[in-house]
Amino acid sequence: MQVTRRGVLTGAAAGGGLLVAWWLMPRTYRTPLVAASGEYVFGAWLKIASDGVVSVAVPQLEMGQGIATLLPQIVAHELGADWRQVAMEPAPVSGAYGNIPLAQKWIGLWDPTFSGLSDGTDTMMAERFAGSQRFNATADGTSIAAYEMPCRAAAASARAMLAQEAASRWGVSWEACEVADGFVTHGDNRATFGELAGAAAEWTPPDPPPLRPEPLREAPLSAESEQAPAYPRLDLPSKVDGSFRFAGDVRLPGMVYASIRHGPVDDSELTGFNPAGAAGIKGVAGIVKSKRWLAVAATTWWSADAALDAMKPRFAAANPVSGNQIAARLDTTLRGGKAFPIAETGFGGEALQRVDIARRYEVEPAYAAPLETACAAARYADGRLDLWMASQAPEQARIAAARAIGIAAEDVALYPMPAGGSFDARLEHDHAIEIALIAKELGRPVQLTWPRRDELIRSRPRAPAWMLLGAQVSRANPGAIDAMRLRIATPPAAREFGKRLFDNLTTTAAIRETTGKPDPLACEGAVPPYQLPAVLVEHLPTEIGLPVGRVRGNSYGPTIFAIESFIDEIAAKYQREPLSFRMAMLGSDVRLAACLQRAAQLAGWDGGADQSGQGIACARIGEGPEGARIACVATARQGEGGVRVTRLSAAVDIGRIINHDIALQQIEGGLVFGIGIALGNPVKLRSGLPESTAYGALGLPTVDDCPEMRIEFIASEAPPSDPGELGAVVAPPAIANALFSATGLRLRRLPLLSDGI
Numbered sequence: 001m002q003v004t005r006r007g008v009l010t011g012a013a014a015g016g017g018l019l020v021a022w023w024l025m026p027r028t029y030r031t032p033l034v035a036a037s038g039e040y041v042f043g044a045w046l047k048i049a050s051d052g053v054v055s056v057a058v059p060q061l062e063m064g065q066g067i068a069t070l071l072p073q074i075v076a077h078e079l080g081a082d083w084r085q086v087a088m089e090p091a092p093v094s095g096a097y098g099n100i101p102l103a104q105k106w107i108g109l110w111d112p113t114f115s116g117l118s119d120g121t122d123t124m125m126a127e128r129f130a131g132s133q134r135f136n137a138t139a140d141g142t143s144i145a146a147y148e149m150p151c152r153a154a155a156a157s158a159r160a161m162l163a164q165e166a167a168s169r170w171g172v173s174w175e176a177c178e179v180a181d182g183f184v185t186h187g188d189n190r191a192t193f194g195e196l197a198g199a200a201a202e203w204t205p206p207d208p209p210p211l212r213p214e215p216l217r218e219a220p221l222s223a224e225s226e227q228a229p230a231y232p233r234l235d236l237p238s239k240v241d242g243s244f245r246f247a248g249d250v251r252l253p254g255m256v257y258a259s260i261r262h263g264p265v266d267d268s269e270l271t272g273f274n275p276a277g278a279a280g281i282k283g284v285a286g287i288v289k290s291k292r293w294l295a296v297a298a299t300t301w302w303s304a305d306a307a308l309d310a311m312k313p314r315f316a317a318a319n320p321v322s323g324n325q326i327a328a329r330l331d332t333t334l335r336g337g338k339a340f341p342i343a344e345t346g347f348g349g350e351a352l353q354r355v356d357i358a359r360r361y362e363v364e365p366a367y368a369a370p371l372e373t374a375c376a377a378a379r380y381a382d383g384r385l386d387l388w389m390a391s392q393a394p395e396q397a398r399i400a401a402a403r404a405i406g407i408a409a410e411d412v413a414l415y416p417m418p419a420g421g422s423f424d425a426r427l428e429h430d431h432a433i434e435i436a437l438i439a440k441e442l443g444r445p446v447q448l449t450w451p452r453r454d455e456l457i458r459s460r461p462r463a464p465a466w467m468l469l470g471a472q473v474s475r476a477n478p479g480a481i482d483a484m485r486l487r488i489a490t491p492p493a494a495r496e497f498g499k500r501l502f503d504n505l506t507t508t509a510a511i512r513e514t515t516g517k518p519d520p521l522a523c524e525g526a527v528p529p530y531q532l533p534a535v536l537v538e539h540l541p542t543e544i545g546l547p548v549g550r551v552r553g554n555s556y557g558p559t560i561f562a563i564e565s566f567i568d569e570i571a572a573k574y575q576r577e578p579l580s581f582r583m584a585m586l587g588s589d590v591r592l593a594a595c596l597q598r599a600a601q602l603a604g605w606d607g608g609a610d611q612s613g614q615g616i617a618c619a620r621i622g623e624g625p626e627g628a629r630i631a632c633v634a635t636a637r638q639g640e641g642g643v644r645v646t647r648l649s650a651a652v653d654i655g656r657i658i659n660h661d662i663a664l665q666q667i668e669g670g671l672v673f674g675i676g677i678a679l680g681n682p683v684k685l686r687s688g689l690p691e692s693t694a695y696g697a698l699g700l701p702t703v704d705d706c707p708e709m710r711i712e713f714i715a716s717e718a719p720p721s722d723p724g725e726l727g728a729v730v731a732p733p734a735i736a737n738a739l740f741s742a743t744g745l746r747l748r749r750l751p752l753l754s755d756g757i
Helices: 005-014 067-079 100-105 119-132 143-170 193-200 236-241 301-311 323-336 394-405 430-442 452-458 493-503 507-514 556-573 578-584 590-603 660-679 726-743
Strands: 039-042 046-049 054-058 086-090 178-180 183-186 189-192 256-262 269-272 284-289 293-298 314-316 340-346 357-363 375-381 384-389 412-416 446-449 465-473 481-490 534-541 614-621 628-639 642-653 708-713
Touching: 039 143, 039 193, 046 143, 046 193, 054 067, 067 086, 067 143, 100 119, 100 143, 143 178, 143 183, 143 189, 143 193, 183 193, 189 193, 256 284, 256 301, 256 430, 256 452, 284 301, 284 430, 293 301, 293 430, 323 357, 323 465, 323 481, 323 534, 357 556, 375 430, 384 394, 384 430, 394 412, 394 430, 430 446, 465 556, 481 556, 493 507, 556 578, 556 614, 556 726, 578 590, 578 614, 590 614, 590 628, 590 642, 590 708, 614 726, 628 726, 642 660, 642 726, 660 708, 660 726
Parallel strands: 054 086, 256 446, 384 412, 481 534, 642 708
Antiparallel strands: 039 046, 046 054, 178 183, 183 189, 256 293, 269 314, 284 293, 340 534, 357 465, 375 384, 375 446, 465 481, 614 628, 628 642
């Protein structure tokens, strides 16, 4: 008889017993770190060498967001290490590093049958899943929530073990020893970490770990501050001198380099190519064809790519869609599709007795378009696959590669590499499957790099959304909102993504499995941050014929754009000043109120008067007292060269700040990303293919397009929150509102200049 987790749970529930079964029982995982010569392992998170260097394991993908500095910084503070002696190394995929908060948030994606039974059950299931499935994924800004306490506990244990060894040598109580700046001291006694590490690693740490009274905290600085960071980024020197290694830098003996061509849509089929076309190109080492793609390997990547051009692969695609067809499907669904209530607050939908103002907002698909295209290196020999790649979900990539070539996942070793940007593109693992097949076919090490064309046509953009917002306005207090309803026509993007990631389905199968199903994660951010008497959010699932996925900001981008534009339109119609109008609706959210006030001060807010070119918007990512807040004032003008954003002023509350410099970088980068979303060019699809696959055709902001920025953080006692998405979601509505102030034109589609101005 085969016993399954679901069977045990179902049987327990049906029999009236406890739902907690063997699958939910706690597990422990062995330490995955391996000590090099002169190193000593202190649990799963750090090693200390005889020269005093502290190496911290980082189980999250470093893709520019600074996690390779943040986690070592937490360890250094708790341990008492000197920052100059701290290093990091990518952690191997292991159950010891399960991302429990992300597993719990995504529980509806990996176990929709049993999610939502109770908060306690969801938490236990997430803990078990994250460990047993080695779910080390990097997404949704959960890194600090997932790993701060494990890092602190590991560092506190190591600190106690160092103190225990020092105390045994000096004949004193270990609790009386001080550990700071890489030394353990007691009176005149003094020893370095390196001197103690070997013997200290044999001690048993106290349980529970003796955490320091206060966690790591950096004070917010003024917008004009040029203070040097206390903890400079660990990866900065190597990125400056070019020694920082990405997947594209991997070199193996006998390696060849592969390029690839895909069809216009995911279920395209390769119908033919001309092998003789590559005959005159030197260095061609092999041709690998699949049902849906064609790859060539050569002694240089340029030769491989040129050979593919010369071979002119041909593909047949069934029912490729155009941009106009996608828009038509969204429009039809918004007008008459089946609606599923996703969220209700206050009096809910029953409170909306009439609609005094209604507006429609349209958001085009948004592409991640990271500078680094998909790249991986692989070696297949003796039934084992070694894989070097950047992945936000490394275990899922490892499993997919193993299945593709018919070996066990345990026979795949994945060496995590950093990414040159991702914006969630590296949650997908198509290139892991492809390089596994290519490496096995060629029988030699190979490095696969997607051309820019294929990065664009194979990426799954953030889902488009057509949204209809309606409000009932108080007759006693004109402009005050009594009730709001949001109808969102968009694909069930999170469900579709989950089917690809966790069930290893093709994109076509994932769309088929999720068509018509409501998806709360596809509508995140649709509940406004304002305390309104009644709100109803409805999802109208729409099948658009285009695979969609995750891109920076995810569904918060469209929903916040629509809400903040709508709030501005209501304020304008009823002649309410936009800042005070928002402030009056915030209720008890003093953190967001402080952000709005400070952003207005930084910008010299003039009330958004006509022709001023100033627009304001705010956003909250996360619910309740936790989560991150931001308010932004954009200043824009229209000139001979088109629309230009001249200044962005933002006030941000991300709770307790761990690294001010990195948080500032993330807000700045997010705002620039948001400028690209707002003012870039839409990707126009024709017969399933973008009309242009050139990177420059995306209209992404250049250095010259980046405006003056004044950014300030608000001091906060809230738990730390991720700053990475905030700027990306608040900039588009702030810019749209600024353009309305500057020109009198209300632009309700993203990108804002999709239809000109």
